Structures are given as C-alpha cells and as structure tokens.
Amino acid sequence: MKITAIKTFICHAYRTNWVFVKVYTNIDGLYGIGEATLEYKEHTVAQACHDLEGLLVGKDPHRIEEFWHLAYREGYWRGGAVLMSAISAIEMALWDIKGKDLGVPVYQLLGGKVREAIPCYANGWFAPAKTPDEFAEKAKQAIEIGFSALKWDPFGSSYLQISRKELNEALSCVEAVYDSVKHKADIIIEAHGRFDIPTAVRIGNALSQFDILWYEEPIPPQNLEGLAEVKSRVNVPVSAGERLYNRWDFKRLFELKAADFIQPDVSHAGGIMELKKIAAIAESFHIPFCPHNPSGPIANAATLQLAACVPNFYLLETMSSDVPWRSEISTENIQFEKGKMVIPDLPGLGIDINEKEIEKYPYKAQELRHYKGNLTDIRPENAKSYF
Template identity: 35%
Template structure:
C-alpha cells in the first residue's frame, strides 16, 4: 500500500519538479534504499543506497524511532529508478513526498538527511570526486575536532582499568579533561546539567545558589587542570530557565569558556536573544533546529554566537552548507553537533572543509573502543584532535561490513 501511494505521489509531483534533466555525462539508477542500526553509544542508523552501477552510497540518519520505516516504506519507492546524481532535485522530491509527515521538522527530515548523505556519497563515487569537490572545493585540508567528555559513570567505564573516581565531583571532571587533552584534543566539552548529589526539582528549571556553585566548581576544576592547553566548553542541554541560565553564565564568565551550549529550551529565539543581551559569554545552539528555515531567526536576530546544526538531522550535507552560508552573512560561526558513527562524522567534515566560518566538529564516541574499526582503513580517522578530510571519491571512506555486522543492533 505504501509503495503504491508513494509511487503515485511521486508521479504526480513531476509537474512541479519537471522531468529528469537530459545529460550527456554519467547516469545511474537507484535500485534500492535501506538502513541498519549499529549498537554504539547511540543507535547509529546507517543508510545504504544501491545503484545499477554497482556503487553503494552510505549515509547516516540521526538516531530516532521510525526512521527505518520512513526510509523503506515512504522514501524507497519514491527514489528507486531515479538518478542519484540529481542530489538537490531528489532532496526536494523527498521533502514533497513527506509533506505533512515531518518533511519540514522532525523524524521525516531526519530520514531525508540520512538518504541525502548517501546520495552525495554515491554521486561522488560515480563522478570519481570527493564530496567536498562537488560542494565547490575545500578551504582546509583538515577539520578541528572537539572531544565531548564525561565524568561520573561514563568516565569510570572509559578510564584505565582499576581506576576509580568520585561520581560527578569536580575532580572527576578534571581527570576526564586531562585524559582528553593528553589524547591531543585542544577543544573539549563537558555536560554541566549533571547531578550535584542534592535533591532538587529539576522540572522548574530553577537552580538555587548551591546548585550554581556546584556547576561553577566543575568549570573551575577543569580550567585549572587544563590551563591554556585547550579551550573548554560546556553543554546545558536546555535544562535552565532564563533567570537561572543568566546567573550560571555570570558565575562561570570569569573562566573564559569557548562557548556555553543550549542554555535554554530550543523553541524560543526571543528568550535566547535576551539572554545573550544580558550576559558576556559565547552562546551556542542549533542541534534541535531543522534546515535553513529553522535557523533563519537565530541568524537574523543574532540570538547566539555559534550555530550547531547536526548534518544527519537538519537536512543533510547541502542543507548544512546553506545554513553555514546564511550564518556567514552575519559573521556567525559553525560548530556542528555530532553524536554519530564515522559516517556522520566524515560527512560533517566535508561540510566543515568547504565553509569559511567552521570552528570545530563534535566527537562523541571516545568511550567506544571499536569506533574506528567500523571503517575499512588502518589509521584512525581522528588524530591529535584533527580529521584529515578524505580525498577518495564520495565521502572517502568505506565501512568494514564485518565490523558493522558484529556491532549491529539486534531487535
């Protein structure tokens, strides 16, 4: 039923999208689209796009329930038979085919994002060009990567064998910071919306002075340990009210943090802009925004300093580049959010290589020892806090499918 519906809808929409353009160059045809989930520290949803040229494009969709069903039941029938080189046309076709079903915001956009990345990978392989070249060429050969660090239970599980540390105490964060910096990262980030050991009502988003002091002491411990060896950022995960966020920002202002991420819930740009007006710190947000239209008010009102689109979530590679281009007109910088596998990470690196206002790319899998094993290459992707942008066609990496199968999520 879904196949018939989607096929009929796609045929109807050609009146808006015109016929497939004539071309003298390479052509191909999509024969299948599917997805599998790798059981990492997040459920990494890998998208595969098969073509009649024997080329398989790989992409990644942000972890979300329902993505596989949208890809296979709604988007596969729309795409099979299409030319994967028409990446932009197919992006808009997918959006139209899911109109009213989340193509503007939410899980529908996430599914589209994963396929869009796979389309770029397939197109690059067919044209024998890296994705960054298809986007207009690179401005930098490598991108800066920042390490998302943890303390508490996450630190205990990733620390050296036999090492124990106090959960959520400032000293634990200092040790985690030292480990990341010793690994070569010169930008690190910590979650600051963490338990202090006191019983509080977190739903109110109001934190009393002792809670603010706990957060301040964590920042102090980390910055004292690291000094000027690395920049330090913190993530608040939308868990603070405007008055509490203001007090917290003022409390940690003396530590000159690289940025303070998501201090307020994501829906209200006016509240974020007002917070920015009242504090003297660098603010970042964006992982819960979709597409350039979802970022427009953040950019036009200059409500934050840094923007954090998530490539497998916000619309894909080209859409993220358009967000960066929009932001560049207002001198805002890009610090992409990323909790993904090597596929999402490399896809984001291609964007970061092609826009001038890129600062750093998040890496959120230091506690996953087999993260690099997913890629069929001998050297790790990230070395000394940098990722060399691959020059091979497409995304420039291939998955080790034996490793993927070993870590595949079983239902």
C-alpha cells in the same frame, strides 16, 4: 544510472544506536552510505528512510537537489527530527554515490578545499568522572591528546531551575577543569536545553569568570526569542542549533541574533548541501559554523567533507573515544594530528560499512540520560580511541 533500492542498518553503540542507510544503483558495486542516527527514535527514523524509497527507485542518483526538494515537499508535515534525519541520511548517500561515480571526494563537488584539517574539541572525555578532581584529571588527559577545547554538561539532573547546592557543585566542577587546562585549551559548557530564562541568565553570568568559549543550548530549543533574550543578558557567548532542522529554522535564529555560534547536525538538518547553505547564511552574519557531531562514523565522514569546503567552519565536535567495535563496523580511518582531523581524499565520503560486523551488535533500547544525573556514563568501561 538508476537507484534500485535502499536498506537500513541499526547498530548498538552503548549510549545510542547508530542508524545507517545504503542506497543501491543498477551499476554493479556502486552504492552510497548515509547516517540518520536519531537517539531513542532509531526504528522510527529507519522506517522514515524506507518511506522515501518510492521517491528514489528508478531515479538518477545524481539529481540530489531534486530528491531533496521532492522529499521535503511530499512530506507535507514538513520539518521535524524524523523526516529531516531520513532526508539527511539519503542525501549524504547520494553524494557518496556521486563522488564515487566521478572518482572524487565530495568536497570537490562543493567547491574544493579551503583547509587541509579542522581543529577539534572533545566530548565524552570526562567519562566516568564524578568529582571535580576526577574531571580535572580527565581534562589533563584529553589536552595531552591535542584537543583545543573540552565540552561537558556539569548540571546533573537539574531541569528548568537549579538549587544553590547544585549550582555550587556545577561551578566547582567548572573551576576544577578550568584551572587544570587554562592557557592550554578552552572550555565549553553544555546545558542541553535545560533551563528557564532567569535560571539560564543566572548561570551564564556565573560562568563568565571562567572565560568559557561558549554556553550551549541554555534554554529549550523551540524558544528562539527566549534564547535571544538570554544571549542579550549574559556575559558569555551562546551557541545553539543542534535541534534546528533546516535553513528556515536557522533563518529565524539569525534574524533574532540569538546565537554567537551555530551547531546544525549533518544527520538531522537536511544533509551535506543543506548544511552548506546554512553555513553560507551564517557567513553573511559573520557567525562561526561548528556542527553538532557526536554520532557515528558516517556522520563524521560527511561532516569532514563539509569542513573541507566551508570558509567559516571553526571547530569540529569530536567524541574522544567510542565503543571498541566502531573500528569493526566501518572502514573509518581518521588521521588526528596536533588536535586536528585531516580531511580525507578518497572518492565520495571515503568510508564504507561492514554489514556482517553490524549484525553482531543488534539494537538495544536506551534511555535519555540528560536529566537523570548519570551523563558521565556516556561511554562503556572498554571504550577506546577510534583515531
């Protein structure tokens, strides 16, 4: 069996554009699907996937580790979001091919299941809330669905520092959600790498009264030494890792004892096997593994395969709703029971894309919302559940 070509697809998804890759083989009907969704650099990462085609065509798709090593080595300027996202998408597509060819789900190729389902926490549940009361009501609705925790960023347009007024507004929102869900679910506070060290420490200690599950990315992601300092000075657990791109980035994080939970993304940190390696290192440090997972259906499918076979997998990030055409552009069929996603047993990743439907939703340029104060506009008015 040989690889013959790759093709990329970009699909508008309201807050971003999904980027899918399809790797073809010379066996009729046998191909693999991956996802490289990289917000606001969608065309760049799609081209990066095509740049790797020369390493693929004519090669055996079963030799996944060889592809990964060559793609990383031949990049020369190693690491970074674009190259690693392209490698990630193609790597998961190769696992999809391998599983389909052997007639087994990918998790069987990675050691087999350690669980049947994975507990989920919700992101996006708050849209389009603006006031503490609206957040509290949205939180109650999310808990009724079965989520075990809720995550959101309450910090508006703040960056590096935060005013007393803005901090009080953020804490009022946190308090309203905490009061509405306590004894039923945990809360997770996202900071999107916003703050300088003293501000992050001030906020982290203010959050301790709400017994939060974790405080996510309190400072910009490049400063792991600073993150370790924040972690040592606050009274709440700290998480990080969605903007680290391989095992070597995480090696530094572990050595510095900079986070209590880690959150690599299967679409950005090297793909399925690279995340399994990162999870194994985390396991040796007794750190829970909670991958970043806010993207499209293929990334979710790949993350579920990981969840099946990683012992220290703790919580799965899950978007509580999505654009209505998510169910049209793929064959995704999520079983969500008692707050958990059931691990599917279909061969490969267990999912495919619908090219004709994707064509109906062409690329639309989007802008980063994180520091503009409109993060709650993360979903369109007609958003709906996809599970």
